[in-house]
Amino acid sequence: MLIWVIVIGLALFGLHIWGKRLKKRYDEQQQLINQYKQTVQIFVIDKKKDKPENLKLPKQIKEQIPKMYQKRKMPVIIAKIGSQIQTLMCDENVYNNIPIKKQVKVEMAGVLVVGIVSGKLAQPEKIGFKQKMQNKLKNIQNKNNE
Template identity: 35%
Template sequence: MPVWAVLLIILVIMAGILAALYFYGKKMQQKQEDNRAQLEAAAQNVSMLVIDKKRMKVKDADLPKIVMEQLPKRYMNSKMPIVKAKIGPKIMSLIAEEEVFDLIPVKAEIKASVSGIYILSIRNFRNAEVAPPEKKGFMAKLRKKQADLTKKQ
């Protein structure tokens, strides 16, 4: 078989794979938009006092048992943005969106748009200054570790 025939077969297979991925991506994007619309339709504005926020594993987050059963198994060991907040008399663990998680102030009262246990957006802050987290470089982290080690000795 000539080389050009092998390359032509490989090219046809690659084109088929790319076409399949394109249509699969469109289908998944449509599904995500539908889910997003359902979340926004069921959203309520809630006033809450944020106690703590962390990126932690879903197993350790103290989420309700029903939520744990419905979550796919691949998410059990992945870290998610979890917010512990006092809503009324109850302390609840909520899941925040990635974009919203960095904006949430700790130990402050906020009004947020919540759908179930999912924080969609923040409406307003009450007496809370939100400072963007400082990003440290690799060398700064090394210097800090070195300083900590010298203090211990």
């Protein structure tokens, strides 16, 4: 039993150190993004999720994508910036909120869309009385099950 406690303790300690390293790396990347971000007005033509190998991204950017992400589908936006049409990568929450076929002002760091500054964003759908009651019932049932 003592051996199991020691093994589990070492595993948790290892995960703690690994988490610290990941957080440090994330903070460094976030600092670089904040340093280089600019506000730009774009016209969103299309948005989709696709693998980096199928996208029209510059060669340097394709080389910098980690191997872990090269086989995954990434959220991208095809937008017109000035007179050029470019493929831009974006965060998942930006991808969900950005409207199609609209002019939007966004924050960009290179080819990464970091945030939406202004524009006509999609309005959340109104929830009817019946749906509100169903949601409350589900919440109550989830609390009772826990």
